[in-house]
Amino acid sequence: MDVIYGLAHGFSVALLPANLLWCFVGCFLGTIIGIIPGLGPAATIAILLPVTYNMDPTGGIIMLCGIYYGAKYGGSTTSILLKMPGEASSVISCLDGYEMARKGRPGQALGIAAISSFVAGTVGVILLSFLAPPIAEFALSFSSPEYFALMLMGLALVVLLAGDDILKTILSLLLGLWLASIGTDLFTAQPRFTFGQTSLLDGIDFMSLAIGVFAISEILMSISAREKVRLVTIPKGLRNLLPSREELRACRFAFFNGSITGFIIGVLPGAGSTISSFVSYGIEKAVSRHPEKFGTGVPEGLAAPEGANNADTGGALLPVLTLGIPGGSSTAILMSALVLWGVRPGPLLMTEQPDIFWGLVASMYVGNIVLLIMNLPLVGLFTQILRIPLYVLFPIIIGVSIAGAYSTSGSMFDIGLLIAFGLLGYGMQQLRFPAGPLILGFVLGDAMERALRQSLTMSNGDPLILVDRPISAILLALAALILVSPLLGRLRRRNTVQAS
Amino acid sequence: MMLLKKGMSALFALCATFGVAHAEDWKPRHVVNVIVHTGPGAGADAFARAVINVIEQEKLSTARFVVVNKTGGGSTNAINYLASKEGDDNTLGVYASNWTTDYLVQKDATTSLQSLTPIANMIFEPALIMVRADSKFKSLKDFIDAAKAEPNKLKQAGGTPLGRDAMLRHILVASTGAQWPLVSFPSGGERLSAILGGHVDTLVMDGSEVGDFLSSGKLRALAQVSDEKVPTFPADVPTVREAGYDIRIPLQPRGIVAPPKMSPEAADYYRKLFAKAVETPAWKKYVEDTRVQTNFIAGDDLASFFGTVADNTRAALKSADIPVLR
Numbered sequence: 001m002d003v004i005y006g007l008a009h010g011f012s013v014a015l016l017p018a019n020l021l022w023c024f025v026g027c028f029l030g031t032i033i034g035i036i037p038g039l040g041p042a043a044t045i046a047i048l049l050p051v052t053y054n055m056d057p058t059g060g061i062i063m064l065c066g067i068y069y070g071a072k073y074g075g076s077t078t079s080i081l082l083k084m085p086g087e088a089s090s091v092i093s094c095l096d097g098y099e100m101a102r103k104g105r106p107g108q109a110l111g112i113a114a115i116s117s118f119v120a121g122t123v124g125v126i127l128l129s130f131l132a133p134p135i136a137e138f139a140l141s142f143s144s145p146e147y148f149a150l151m152l153m154g155l156a157l158v159v160l161l162a163g164d165d166i167l168k169t170i171l172s173l174l175l176g177l178w179l180a181s182i183g184t185d186l187f188t189a190q191p192r193f194t195f196g197q198t199s200l201l202d203g204i205d206f207m208s209l210a211i212g213v214f215a216i217s218e219i220l221m222s223i224s225a226r227e228k229v230r231l232v233t234i235p236k237g238l239r240n241l242l243p244s245r246e247e248l249r250a251c252r253f254a255f256f257n258g259s260i261t262g263f264i265i266g267v268l269p270g271a272g273s274t275i276s277s278f279v280s281y282g283i284e285k286a287v288s289r290h291p292e293k294f295g296t297g298v299p300e301g302l303a304a305p306e307g308a309n310n311a312d313t314g315g316a317l318l319p320v321l322t323l324g325i326p327g328g329s330s331t332a333i334l335m336s337a338l339v340l341w342g343v344r345p346g347p348l349l350m351t352e353q354p355d356i357f358w359g360l361v362a363s364m365y366v367g368n369i370v371l372l373i374m375n376l377p378l379v380g381l382f383t384q385i386l387r388i389p390l391y392v393l394f395p396i397i398i399g400v401s402i403a404g405a406y407s408t409s410g411s412m413f414d415i416g417l418l419i420a421f422g423l424l425g426y427g428m429q430q431l432r433f434p435a436g437p438l439i440l441g442f443v444l445g446d447a448m449e450r451a452l453r454q455s456l457t458m459s460n461g462d463p464l465i466l467v468d469r470p471i472s473a474i475l476l477a478l479a480a481l482i483l484v485s486p487l488l489g490r491l492r493r494r495n496t497v498q499a500s
Numbered sequence: 501m502m503l504l505k506k507g508m509s510a511l512f513a514l515c516a517t518f519g520v521a522h523a524e525d526w527k528p529r530h531v532v533n534v535i536v537h538t539g540p541g542a543g544a545d546a547f548a549r550a551v552i553n554v555i556e557q558e559k560l561s562t563a564r565f566v567v568v569n570k571t572g573g574g575s576t577n578a579i580n581y582l583a584s585k586e587g588d589d590n591t592l593g594v595y596a597s598n599w600t601t602d603y604l605v606q607k608d609a610t611t612s613l614q615s616l617t618p619i620a621n622m623i624f625e626p627a628l629i630m631v632r633a634d635s636k637f638k639s640l641k642d643f644i645d646a647a648k649a650e651p652n653k654l655k656q657a658g659g660t661p662l663g664r665d666a667m668l669r670h671i672l673v674a675s676t677g678a679q680w681p682l683v684s685f686p687s688g689g690e691r692l693s694a695i696l697g698g699h700v701d702t703l704v705m706d707g708s709e710v711g712d713f714l715s716s717g718k719l720r721a722l723a724q725v726s727d728e729k730v731p732t733f734p735a736d737v738p739t740v741r742e743a744g745y746d747i748r749i750p751l752q753p754r755g756i757v758a759p760p761k762m763s764p765e766a767a768d769y770y771r772k773l774f775a776k777a778v779e780t781p782a783w784k785k786y787v788e789d790t791r792v793q794t795n796f797i798a799g800d801d802l803a804s805f806f807g808t809v810a811d812n813t814r815a816a817l818k819s820a821d822i823p824v825l826r
Contacts, residue, residue: 050553141697186660270686
């Protein structure tokens with residue numbers, strides 16, 4: 001079988017000492033930049049590009065890719081411990097990850113994030129190895145109407161993200177959608193809601209919003225709380241820090257969900273790992289037997305998005321390697337690196353340069369193992385962060401957040417935004433508005449509006465394009481089902497009560 | 501510090517010997533910041549890093565060139581930042597076609613490319629008008645005739661209505677009477693999957709994006725978007741003009757500018773530096789790999805070139821009914 005032969009060849013390349021070293025270097029760098037907010041994988045790869053110029057292309061791409069998926073492992077660390085997402089795709093991990101840590105299980109949360117990342121990351125690479133060509137064809141059948149339906153399904157999942165108060169959920173969601181519309185409109189090149197601020201022309205930076213609403217507001221809440229809450233004592237010994245068998249069993253479906261959702265959404269250009277992490281969280285909640293517990297620190301609410309953002313890697317590399325289509329900024333830079341080395345990614349890569357294609361794929365199996373081995377012992381070290389007294393920890397978090405907000409754009413304006421969003425998040429917490437729908441509305445709003453307008457341009461304004469196409473119609477039906485399912489559940493419950 | 505001190509004392513010695521240093525003796529003494537308007541990895545950033553790479557590989561300068569990403573409002577923040585650095589000899593900027601366009605249509609883009617110190621235009625990026633390999637259109641004429649017969653049925657994938665690909669559409673639509681809409685996608689990847697999936701009918705692809713789409717038989721080129729035939733493009737593909745449409749080709753120039761009132765000595769140094777750079781083997785390899793065309797224009801010629809580009813862009817925008825402010 002071609003794939004087995006290719007993989008065997010790939011491992012013979014990836015396990016060469018030099019390539020093994022590059023894989024390790026990439027994973028290590030990735031973990032670090034994942035932990036630090038601000039500096040993302042795309043910027044790091046771009047900065048390191050000149051360094052790799054004289055490297056052997058196989059070693060170079062193995063290292064750069066290691067940075068790309070290593071960052072997704074590292075991103076969850078600060079989400080869990082400090083409610084400060086290190087990377088956009090780890091924002092949703094703040095919800096249940098941080099609550100787990102607050103309940104005295106920070107080590108278990110970090111362990112679940114690492115194990116879920118490993119499982120889903122590996123599944124993503126397996127799917128990439130065996131199904132690359134047919135899945136690439138499937139991805140191409142997705143166009144704007146399908147994206148719109150997918151995003152609408154995502155928004156329907158918000159209703160499931162809702163707590164008790166549906167009105168507050170919708171208001172929070174609408175605020176998120178509005179924030180997403182700020183900036184230069186792609187279709188007309190006209191500014192919207194920028195109020196003459198040139199800094200707003202590119203829209204609001206997602207990390208400023210997420211860090212403000214989650215990390216800064218959390219600090220404000222802690223400070224204003226009457227009784228000084230100290231985080232619970234952390235058990236000693238690595239064995240007591242790692243997830244229990246019950247917790248892992250609770251995550252079984254989440255591993256599967258994260259792997260498949262992450263991979264499929266990863267393949268679609270323009271969707272990205274942030275959206276896949278949100279969608280897998282929504283699905284996890286939708287199928288859960290205890291959806292009301294989500295957001296209070298359930299392990300599967302952490303395992304699903306952390307899995308999804310790692311399975312996404314295999315998915316996102318698929319169109320790059322087999323079609324030459326980069327879906328996001330990180331993969332675009334990886335592709336330009338390949339081009340700089342004189343490698344042309346595309347349909348011919350697999351057969352003409354098997355060293356690079358299969359060497360890279362095999363290195364990702366190795367890299368996932370490297371990351372698991374590297375991350376599990378670190379759990380003990382990272383949980384020590386929570387022993388730092390709050391009067392030391394808070395200034396550090398604020399300092400790192402501000403540096404992160406500044407580094408993405410180099411503008412003071414973003415620091416102001418960060419603080420404003422911190423106050424917004426604080427106000428919302430005080431008034432018991434959920435922050436999740438705001439973040440989700442922001443993530444999906446932009447892409448959803450774009451997809452709708454693209455669809456309508458394609459059909460000359462005819463909305464039937466959304467239901468004419470089979471995939472789009474199925475997704476819209478699913479969205480409708482999601483919206484009515486809680487109602488159905490309530491009706492059924494009422495019936496059983498009446499019957500008894 | 502030691503280096504700086506040594507440099508200073510050497511300079512003092514030099515001044516003492518000759519009275520004043522000669523114009524040719526000016527050199528950037530420390531770090532030169534190169535301002536780009538995109539984030540890391542995007543077009544202008546990749547170009548800036550490639551140019552710096554050539555300078556370093558060929559050891560053309562002892563100064564360190566560092567890319568500074570000033571994103572925001574297309575080119576607006578980057579160009580305004582350059583304008584604020586008036587008289588600075590250690591700052592450069594990398595311009596693209598939107599440095600001209602944004603000034604014409606964005607209220608907040610208050611700095612024109614012409615108000616900066618012109619250093620050197622380095623490349624024109626040529627492009628190809630593409631269709632899917634199994635498309636029924638065999639020539640540009642087939643496509644435009646079909647778009648005339650059934651207006652708004654065919655679709656072109658693109659980015660903003662201000663991009664070069666959109667300009668070409670505006671000009672072709674205005675000059676032929678055909679009509680087809682531009683569907684905006686934010687990234688090149690999404691545009692590509694739209695055409696490969698058959699959701700749109702055509703797109704204009706920069707040379708550097710072509711990759712092996714032609715050789716793998718996924719896409720087919722209808723015309724070269726360039727005044728003359730590009731050596732790295734297939735020879736049997738005609739230019740737009742050869743295909744029968746005598747229009748002005750919208751250019752995608754990339755090059756270097758400096759803040760207003762840069763000292764003539766410094767400007768002269770940089771012009772010579774980049775003139776040297778485009779002659780090196782490392783540059784030739786870059787040009788070949790990315791399918792761009794070297795087009796070195798410097799000094800007064802560059803200033804008048806900026807004027808011409810602005811006039812042509814204004815005319816194209818007006819023909820597409822896009823409000824022009826300046």
